[in-house]
Amino acid sequence: MTAAYDRLKARFARIALLGEAQSMLHWDASAMMPPGGAAARGEQLAALAGLAHDLLTAPEVGDDLAAATAGGAWDAPNLALMRRAHARAAALPTALVEAMAIANSACEARWREAKAAADFAMVRPRLEEVVRLQREMAAALAAALGLDPYDALMEGYQRGVTAAELEPVFAAYEAFLREALPQAEAIQARRPAPVPLPGPFPVERQRALCRALSERVGLDYAHARLDESLHPFCGGTPTDIRLTTFYAEADVAKALMGVLHETGHAQYERGLPAAWARQPVGEAAGMAAHESQSLIVEMQACRSDAFLGFLGGELHRAFGGDPALYSVPNLAAQWRRVGRGFIRVDADELTYPAHVILRFRLERALIEGRLAVADLPAAWNEGLHGLLGITPPDDAQGCLQDIHWHDGAFGYFPSYTLGAMAAAQLMRAARRDRPEIDAALARGEMQPLMGWLREKVHGQGARLGFQDLLRHATGKPLDPADFTAHLRARYLQ
Amino acid sequence: MTAAYDRLKARFARIALLGEAQSMLHWDASAMMPPGGAAARGEQLAALAGLAHDLLTAPEVGDDLAAATAGGAWDAPNLALMRRAHARAAALPTALVEAMAIANSACEARWREAKAAADFAMVRPRLEEVVRLQREMAAALAAALGLDPYDALMEGYQRGVTAAELEPVFAAYEAFLREALPQAEAIQARRPAPVPLPGPFPVERQRALCRALSERVGLDYAHARLDESLHPFCGGTPTDIRLTTFYAEADVAKALMGVLHETGHAQYERGLPAAWARQPVGEAAGMAAHESQSLIVEMQACRSDAFLGFLGGELHRAFGGDPALYSVPNLAAQWRRVGRGFIRVDADELTYPAHVILRFRLERALIEGRLAVADLPAAWNEGLHGLLGITPPDDAQGCLQDIHWHDGAFGYFPSYTLGAMAAAQLMRAARRDRPEIDAALARGEMQPLMGWLREKVHGQGARLGFQDLLRHATGKPLDPADFTAHLRARYLQ
Known part of the structure; x- marks a missing residue:
């Protein structure tokens, strides 16, 4: 085990703690929060996600990942998973990530109306934008990871x-x-x-x-x-x-x-x-x-x-x-x-x-x-x-x-x-x-x-x-x- | 208003969002959390506090605060409050902040036992350590802010x-x-x-x-x-x-x-x-x-x-x-x-x-x-x-x-x-x-x-x-x- 790997472990623990906070706030939003809290909650979750992304893609992470070595049944896959998470995050330009957040959110809101009205045309332009950005994301991930584009998306849910x-x-x-x-x-x-x-x-x-x-x-x-x-x-x-x-x-x-x-x-x-x-x-x-x-x-x-x-x-x-x-x-x-x-x-x-x-x-x-x-x-x-x-x-x-x-x-x-x-x-x-x-x-x-x-x-x-x-x-x-x-x-x- | 001030506003909004997340997690800990969640909650809150501290004391904050100008009934005091928050945070060495977190937490735990036993001697050594560090903190803040030491502590609660x-x-x-x-x-x-x-x-x-x-x-x-x-x-x-x-x-x-x-x-x-x-x-x-x-x-x-x-x-x-x-x-x-x-x-x-x-x-x-x-x-x-x-x-x-x-x-x-x-x-x-x-x-x-x-x-x-x-x-x-x-x-x- 190396100092670089130890630094990475500390960083990923911090990222995971941000994830725990997000998880709790998400539960609260679904089970406890009064309706008037929704707008602020969206901003809180976005801020935590942004900070986690910053921690994952900071310049020193790439250096540590390049330098780190780890062996054994747990440390080796741990380091490999760190590398994969970093590679996935680093493959996506910030502008694309932000565009997706906006497009997904806008499409989801319109989808609720379209579903209620049973009118696909209502959501079609926004879904087209979502799909366009997803194709861009899939292509970026595919190029970085050496996967087929759809597989690159699927990997985000199941490796x-x-x-x-x-x-x-x-x-x-x-x-x-x-x-x-x-x-x-x-x-x-x-x-x-x-x-x-x-x-x-x-x-x-x-x-x-x-x-x-x-x-x-x-x-x-x-x-x-x-x-x-x-x-x-x-x-x-x-x-x-x-x-x-x-x-x-x-x-x-x-x-x-x-x-x-x-x-x-x-x-x-x-x-x-x-x-x-x-x-x-x-x-x-x-x-x-x-x-x-x-x-x-x-x-x-x-x-x-x-x-x-x-x-x-x-x-x-x-x-x-x-x-x-x-x-x-x-x-x-x-x-x-x-x-x-x-x-x-x-x-x-x-x-x-x-x-x-x-x-x-x-x-x-x-x-x-x-x-x-x-x-x-x-x-x-x-x-x-x-x-x-x-x-x-x-x-x-x-x-x-x-x-x-x-x-x-x-x-x-x-x-x-x-x-x-x-x-x-x-x-x-x-x-x-x-x-x-x-x-x-x-x-x-x-x-x-x-x-x-x-x-x-x-x-x-x-x-x-x-x-x-x-x-x-x-x-x-x-x-x-x-x-x-x-x-x-x-x-x- | 300057670009530096706008950057500071964005940064302080991010810090405030971390504070909102902490506030919700604190409420949850008191009103909802099962007892088995306590240890993880402490770590989540510490991570959020640490990230907020990092955002407040990052090197570029000092530069922006030095460069920023803002006038008017709200922007001027806003910038002044930013400068004060930064000065307070920057006045405290990280080692002191960490030592206080450990000493306070240890003393508080022992205090519960001492209070139950009505035995001041039980908590005395730990309270001495807390007071020693508080004196150190008061002195550091007093020097940085030009206040009396006790006033420097009081200002943390009421300006x-x-x-x-x-x-x-x-x-x-x-x-x-x-x-x-x-x-x-x-x-x-x-x-x-x-x-x-x-x-x-x-x-x-x-x-x-x-x-x-x-x-x-x-x-x-x-x-x-x-x-x-x-x-x-x-x-x-x-x-x-x-x-x-x-x-x-x-x-x-x-x-x-x-x-x-x-x-x-x-x-x-x-x-x-x-x-x-x-x-x-x-x-x-x-x-x-x-x-x-x-x-x-x-x-x-x-x-x-x-x-x-x-x-x-x-x-x-x-x-x-x-x-x-x-x-x-x-x-x-x-x-x-x-x-x-x-x-x-x-x-x-x-x-x-x-x-x-x-x-x-x-x-x-x-x-x-x-x-x-x-x-x-x-x-x-x-x-x-x-x-x-x-x-x-x-x-x-x-x-x-x-x-x-x-x-x-x-x-x-x-x-x-x-x-x-x-x-x-x-x-x-x-x-x-x-x-x-x-x-x-x-x-x-x-x-x-x-x-x-x-x-x-x-x-x-x-x-x-x-x-x-x-x-x-x-x-x-x-x-x-x-x-x-x-x-x-x-x-x-």
């Missing part, structure tokens, strides 16, 4: 996987879905329709149940809070997790499954290697890895027959009514229901990847200049029809539904499906290594699964990229067959 | 008033109190003892009442929140106020008067000149000025006969019981009760200055080297006996009761009594300018008073120092006769 690797995975999934979806629908149609649980579900009791279930997953409320926000998320820092959810009196599943999902994210953050806190290698491995942790808790574990059996009893205790309503088949009939829909965030786990595949193809075409923004609505509708056989009635339910592109987030969408696939692969490996997992889930005990994840995933930090992390945990890189096997078992039998 | 001005003011108050306190006690003894209000007071109803009353003072909850913390305070930023209070089921006055007090602080922040937001001249004029605003609301307005008449009706509606209990005489008998006590924060407004005078004299002697830390307990007990004729049974109720010195805050205490005196002076001037104030208070309406304060005090920002602000608002510098006249009218008739 260690390329579009070239994704393409055949997604093509194979499309083929699988073409057969599997009609079969699943037919099987579902032959079964009894779900009988709704007896609501309304008082918010106080939902809150207590959500908290108790997140504690079962392992969340320690000496290091966490659970609050409410319009769009649920997991924020905060590894020692101070801030979960949010949204309680609907008519639908207990919304908050319940939402909190279990966010608790999966939370446990990843809690389990990151404390010895490497505030260093690049001590962070999570990326957004796809993060999504694998929320989905392994929510989709793999908590929607399993084993856990639904336990959960039904808890729900009956909390909300009463006919015990038969809380049977595994009735809960499964409503919480594992498949169907063709327009909206990604409402999709079931079988059709969700179709929404992601559509967006992956479109955003890649936009960045590579093969698709014009003006042609996006038609391409969207055609693509969705090709994947799911349905056509949105308007653009609000089509290409205007997601905030991502309008806020300048290109290359993020694949993370959702990579996470779902990784969750299935990790669950299979965990069951192999810890055969007691399902019996424990039936008793509402998550420890065998979470203990395995802590060792194999959480505790690895960002030491490994996506494919290498899967290799380390499961013995193989991404293998979508584990995901389709999971779907076959759950929906096609 | 525009000196110990030489305070000394005769405090001596006169001591003389006044020697006569007034026995008289007030005698008058009080002749009156009926207060009959307690019928508790318990459910927290939900207290919360609703506190919120409604703060809205009456003028607080707009589109720009504010009211939460709970162990030690109530007013935090946040001018467009996003964060009030806290502490609800005691047995005593409604605690939260009620506390929230009214903090709302006075809040309205000061809300009324600061928005055009100068995030510039030194757009901040509050200092801690004494701030305390004058909390005390004019709590002590001058809300404990007046006029407002108590209104408040009694509100309390009866909220908590029920015999209406006679809510009469002005009975409310006044409990909420305007005088007495000799050991604890500053529990003191009434007549004896409170005695506690401050004691501390002012002791801390000045400590800083000037006329008193050794080892002699502090004896000097405290002797001083309190001289002022109030009572002697604390132990140091927990004596020189260990306040956190201030043990946390490195020397020169702060005078602000409390300067604020109380200024509040009386401002109230008298406001009544002169707006004769409708008391009739409005009797209807629970604060607008006439608050409107006057907004113009005369809040809207002035930090344009004027303490004495000049009073001159501007009332036509004269600090005149303690207005305070003693207020006390005579309230307690000696």
Whole structure:
């Protein structure tokens, strides 16, 4: 280890502390802040981001990165991640960064109006500007990093996987879905329709149940809070997790499954290697890895027959009514229901990847200049029809539904499906290594699964990229067959 | 205006944004944070403070300050305040700043134990170190600024008033109190003892009442929140106020008067000149000025006969019981009760200055080297006996009761009594300018008073120092006769 590397560690710790402050202010803005605080909060966050950028791109950083040496299983990747973060930041001219901040913010504001009016033309000029700048950013990053332009954007969210690797995975999934979806629908149609649980579900009791279930997953409320926000998320820092959810009196599943999902994210953050806190290698491995942790808790574990059996009893205790309503088949009939829909965030786990595949193809075409923004609505509708056989009635339910592109987030969408696939692969490996997992889930005990994840995933930090992390945990890189096997078992039998 | 001045404005805005982030994180730590987040929060706050210090003391700041020119009623004092902030920061060597941070933090932690054990010896060595460093800081500031050492510390909390001005003011108050306190006690003894209000007071109803009353003072909850913390305070930023209070089921006055007090602080922040937001001249004029605003609301307005008449009706509606209990005489008998006590924060407004005078004299002697830390307990007990004729049974109720010195805050205490005196002076001037104030208070309406304060005090920002602000608002510098006249009218008739 060198003095240069030590200086870099101190600098990156400072940058990480600014990130922690930003994370807290972001949580506050969503869960606590009165509306009149919004303008100042935007300026506070921009100032912190600007200071972090200045720290990352200061002239002496380049010198220290050139001089530094570090070896070993953690310091070597830590230094490599420092170099990558610096290279990404240094590749972007300040004028471009500022232009993107302005364009993204303006487009996002207009997008809210356009979505409400279901009028793509309203946002089109601003989205064109966003896409123009994203292409510029992708080109600058690509040149500096030696990547394809779209891969350079994707790397900003998940390191260690390329579009070239994704393409055949997604093509194979499309083929699988073409057969599997009609079969699943037919099987579902032959079964009894779900009988709704007896609501309304008082918010106080939902809150207590959500908290108790997140504690079962392992969340320690000496290091966490659970609050409410319009769009649920997991924020905060590894020692101070801030979960949010949204309680609907008519639908207990919304908050319940939402909190279990966010608790999966939370446990990843809690389990990151404390010895490497505030260093690049001590962070999570990326957004796809993060999504694998929320989905392994929510989709793999908590929607399993084993856990639904336990959960039904808890729900009956909390909300009463006919015990038969809380049977595994009735809960499964409503919480594992498949169907063709327009909206990604409402999709079931079988059709969700179709929404992601559509967006992956479109955003890649936009960045590579093969698709014009003006042609996006038609391409969207055609693509969705090709994947799911349905056509949105308007653009609000089509290409205007997601905030991502309008806020300048290109290359993020694949993370959702990579996470779902990784969750299935990790669950299979965990069951192999810890055969007691399902019996424990039936008793509402998550420890065998979470203990395995802590060792194999959480505790690895960002030491490994996506494919290498899967290799380390499961013995193989991404293998979508584990995901389709999971779907076959759950929906096609 | 010059380019150098424009650069300075941008820099100070950035520093202010870091301060806003610190303020929010401080509020969060007190009102929201789970205990496990404390260690990381300390590091986050230290990083933000360090970055702000770096921005303030960067080499180019000195050059710009030397080159900048600015004229006019706002820009000129703004530049002067920038120069003062820079001079104060630049006067302190980094090693001293770091040593103080460590010593203060260590002493404060030990002080908690020492106070619990009522054992001054436990904290003495650490307090000696704190005092040694404070003397060093005072000397460095005094040399750089051309002030007396104690004044240099006091200026860090309130600009525009000196110990030489305070000394005769405090001596006169001591003389006044020697006569007034026995008289007030005698008058009080002749009156009926207060009959307690019928508790318990459910927290939900207290919360609703506190919120409604703060809205009456003028607080707009589109720009504010009211939460709970162990030690109530007013935090946040001018467009996003964060009030806290502490609800005691047995005593409604605690939260009620506390929230009214903090709302006075809040309205000061809300009324600061928005055009100068995030510039030194757009901040509050200092801690004494701030305390004058909390005390004019709590002590001058809300404990007046006029407002108590209104408040009694509100309390009866909220908590029920015999209406006679809510009469002005009975409310006044409990909420305007005088007495000799050991604890500053529990003191009434007549004896409170005695506690401050004691501390002012002791801390000045400590800083000037006329008193050794080892002699502090004896000097405290002797001083309190001289002022109030009572002697604390132990140091927990004596020189260990306040956190201030043990946390490195020397020169702060005078602000409390300067604020109380200024509040009386401002109230008298406001009544002169707006004769409708008391009739409005009797209807629970604060607008006439608050409107006057907004113009005369809040809207002035930090344009004027303490004495000049009073001159501007009332036509004269600090005149303690207005305070003693207020006390005579309230307690000696």
